[in-house]
Amino acid sequence: MAFLEVNNLNKYYPITDSERFHALKDVQLSFEKGELVSIIGESGSGKSTLMNLLGGLDSQFDGEILVDGENIGQFKEKEMVAFHKEKIGFIFQSFNLVPHLSILDNVTLAMTLSNIDSKTRKARAKEVLEQLGLKDHYQKKPNQLSGGQKQRVAIARALVNDPDIIIADEPTGALDSQTSDQVLDIIQDIAKTGKLVIMVTHSERVASRSTRIVTIDDGKIINDEKRPPLQFHDNAFQIKEKQENKNLSFFAAIRMALLNMKEKLSRNILISLGGSIGIMSIILMLALGKGVNDYLTDTMNENVNPIISEARMTEETQSDTAAAASVETVPATAPAQPSGMGGGGGGIGGTLLADNPAAQMSKNIPFEEANIAELEAIPHVEKLELSYASFSMGSDTVVYEGENYAFMNFGTTSENMTDSNILYGEFPDQGEVLITEEMADGMAGNAEDMIGEDVEVKLSVNGHALTGTYTVSGIYTAGNAIGPAGSFDSVFMTMDTFADMNAANGLTVEPNVVYLYADEAGNSQDIKDAINGLGYAGSSTDTLAKTFTKMLDIFTYILAGVAGISLFVSAIMILTVLYISVVERTQEIGVIKAIGGRNKDIRRIFVSESFLIGLFSGLLGVAIAALLSTVGNVIVERIFGTTILHMTPIYALLGILASVIISVIAGVFPANKAAKLDPIEALRHD
Numbered sequence: 095m096a097f098l099e100v101n102n103l104n105k106y107y108p109i110t111d112s113e114r115f116h117a118l119k120d121v122q123l124s125f126e127k128g129e130l131v132s133i134i135g136e137s138g139s140g141k142s143t144l145m146n147l148l149g150g151l152d153s154q155f156d157g158e159i160l161v162d163g164e165n166i167g168q169f170k171e172k173e174m175v176a177f178h179k180e181k182i183g184f185i186f187q188s189f190n191l192v193p194h195l196s197i198l199d200n201v202t203l204a205m206t207l208s209n210i211d212s213k214t215r216k217a218r219a220k221e222v223l224e225q226l227g228l229k230d231h232y233q234k235k236p237n238q239l240s241g242g243q244k245q246r247v248a249i250a251r252a253l254v255n256d257p258d259i260i261i262a263d264e265p266t267g268a269l270d271s272q273t274s275d276q277v278l279d280i281i282q283d284i285a286k287t288g289k290l291v292i293m294v295t296h297s298e299r300v301a302s303r304s305t306r307i308v309t310i311d312d313g314k315i316i317n318d319e320k321r322p323p324l325q326f327h328d329n330a331f332q333i334k335e336k337q338e339n340k341n342l343s344f345f346a347a348i349r350m351a352l353l354n355m356k357e358k359l360s361r362n363i364l365i366s367l368g369g370s371i372g373i374m375s376i377i378l379m380l381a382l383g384k385g386v387n388d389y390l391t392d393t394m395n396e397n398v399n400p401i402i403s404e405a406r407m408t409e410e411t412q413s414d415t416a417a418a419a420s421v422e423t424v425p426a427t428a429p430a431q432p433s434g435m436g437g438g439g440g441g442i443g444g445t446l447l448a449d450n451p452a453a454q455m456s457k458n459i460p461f462e463e464a465n466i467a468e469l470e471a472i473p474h475v476e477k478l479e480l481s482y483a484s485f486s487m488g489s490d491t492v493v494y495e496g497e498n499y500a501f502m503n504f505g506t507t508s509e510n511m512t513d514s515n516i517l518y519g520e521f522p523d524q525g526e527v528l529i530t531e532e533m534a535d536g537m538a539g540n541a542e543d544m545i546g547e548d549v550e551v552k553l554s555v556n557g558h559a560l561t562g563t564y565t566v567s568g569i570y571t572a573g574n575a576i577g578p579a580g581s582f583d584s585v586f587m588t589m590d591t592f593a594d595m596n597a598a599n600g601l602t603v604e605p606n607v608v609y610l611y612a613d614e615a616g617n618s619q620d621i622k623d624a625i626n627g628l629g630y631a632g633s634s635t636d637t638l639a640k641t642f643t644k645m646l647d648i649f650t651y652i653l654a655g656v657a658g659i660s661l662f663v664s665a666i667m668i669l670t671v672l673y674i675s676v677v678e679r680t681q682e683i684g685v686i687k688a689i690g691g692r693n694k695d696i697r698r699i700f701v702s703e704s705f706l707i708g709l710f711s712g713l714l715g716v717a718i719a720a721l722l723s724t725v726g727n728v729i730v731e732r733i734f735g736t737t738i739l740h741m742t743p744i745y746a747l748l749g750i751l752a753s754v755i756i757s758v759i760a761g762v763f764p765a766n767k768a769a770k771l772d773p774i775e776a777l778r779h780d
């Protein structure tokens with residue numbers, strides 16, 4: 095059996111659904127190694143069609159093409175890839191070199207696709223290039239070479255994997271006669287080494303150098319002229335050692351993508367810059383959200399005693415207690431006034447706000463023994479402090495010099511207050527009260543003047559009107575804290591004073607706020623979680639902080655989402671640019687396919703490119719965001735004394751990740767288009 099056998103080969107090109115063009119008609123041929131065959135014929139006779147079929151670029155045919163006994167028409171993709179890598183080398187009329195790769199890289203391309211190690215690749219390519227007289231041109235780009243040199247590079251590329259068959263389509267068609275002769279010498283030498291060389295030519299002169307001339311006319315072989323064989327000689331263009339072929343590695347794909355990107359540097363810098371704007375905006379929005387959040391939380395927690403957690407009754411806990419019928423509800427007596435006023439501020443008035451501030455304001459549910467026992471049992475709770483707070487819509491008043499001053503917020507003092515809550519004067523003792531600055535201002539014109547003055551406090555407690563006369567010991571301020579005490583007129587007295595006030599009116603205090611003291615600050619969060627877990631409301635400062643955080647998070651995500659729209663714009667930009675790149679590189683894609691690149695490899699090269707664009711955009715976006723945050727923070731700090739853009743490594747990482755993912759997704763479509771290109775059409779593309 096001949097090395098290459100063609101039996102009853104017919105090729106039909108579909109024209110319409112019902113019509114097809116019969117391009118090759120019952121072709122019967124057989125070739126041996128060492129032959130230099132010229133296929134000649136009129137334009138349109140079917141030469142290229144035959145070559146494409148022999149080279150495995152087109153597998154749609156009737157009949158048989160047997161190479162070394164194997165029918166290439168029945169090859170699966172993997173076998174066809176191996177066939178292209180190991181058995182066939184192509185030489186094209188227009189050279190089809192990859193413009194952005196060096197001469198050396200053009201020649202090693204086939205081996206790169208086979209994942210042959212770089213040292214072997216270079217050594218083998220240099221060996222072949224040297225034999226073809228291109229020793230001094232390894233690092234040049236194709237456009238720096240003459241036509242003859244380009245064709246020699248293309249020949250080197252075809253030879254480097256030491257194939258059995260070389261298919262050359264008009265190899266001298268673009269060369270002058272002197273250069274043509276040099277190239278023909280080389281082609282003849284190749285055949286002399288025992289390879290089968292089949293070339294298409296229009297030139298009589300070229301045909302005359304071959305050992306066989308096959309003439310084709312209207313798809314039929316009309317003449318097959320055998321001429322004297324070439325003198326076989328050993329070893330020129332023989333590759334010493336062959337290596338097992340694998341597939342294009344990820345790193346090789348990245349390198350190829352990088353080389354291409356370098357070629358179109360300014361374009362890629364512009365796309366990356368475009369993409370980076372979206373990433374930068376998202377990171378800045380997240381940083382701003384975090385900055386504002388941090389600022390608010392810090393401000394709210396500034397004076398809060400970290401040891402103390404707060405619990406209030408809710409309807410849920412109340413009904414739970416009621417359901418436990420066996421639990422006898424005994425109103426709690428007032429605890430001893432805690433010593434050493436010292437802890438947190440800002441918060442006590444805030445206790446009136448809970449999960450649903452409006453609803454909680456009007457509720458005043460007292461704790462029962464079962465509740466208190468339950469809270470006391472929470473791990474790490476060292477002691478409890480029972481307290482009372484209420485909120486009224488103007489029914490509570492302070493009377494001073496015959497004038498009524500309505501206030502909304504009443505509470506007993508606790509260790510949760512700090513000295514920073516006392517604007518003037520001091521914490522109240524037995525028979526004393528604290529009032530807020532605005533009230534005091536209204537009463538005396540100057541808040542400080544109220545200290546030492548007696549006022550009558552009128553409270554409504556569970557439907558009972560309580561009154562008592564007390565001395566103003568100090569002026570309360572909520573400081574920076576956000577909460578009702580910060581914005582509403584308030585009155586505070588000790589729990590003992592409040593108990594006496596109740597007793598004087600025949601009532602017993604029913605505490606509705608419990609402060610839980612942790613054994614150490616680090617356990618406070620666990621206690622807060624346990625309080626919530628048991629169904630009690632926590633401190634309104636915490637609740638408020640959480641509500642603010644939640645609201646800010648929502649705003650931040652909305653803003654980041656709006657900024658994210660620009661990511662879609664950049665995704666579309668990347669998509670467009672990669673589509674353009676596919677069109678620009680159509681010939682290159684054809685070459686890669688012809689030398690054994692799988693669809694997967696092509697996809698990988700393009701996806702690598704979009705991956706790199708995404709990575710660069712992301713890094714650039716992070717760098718710009720970091721720079722703007724730093725500058726922004728310096729400016730804001732100078733004006734407001736605080737920083738507002740809190741960028742974290744997580745945001746940076748998220749930004750880069752988002753950029754890469756979006757870019758890769760955008761790259762998949764053009765990459766698929768590239769992978770699906772028909773090699774014959776791709777090679778023909780101008």
Ligand SMILES: Nc1ncnc2c1ncn2[C@@H]1O[C@H](COP(=O)(O)OP(=O)(O)OP(=O)(O)O)[C@@H](O)[C@H]1O
Nearest residue numbers: 107108115117135136137138139140141142143144
């Ligand atoms: N994709 C195709 N669809 C339909 N007809 C085609 C297609 N490709 C080629 N043909 C037809 O098949 C015939 C053979 O074309 P082919 O390209 O093989 O000719 P050729 O001998 O190589 O011509 P040339 O020397 O001009 O390159 C022509 O009539 C051509 O119009």
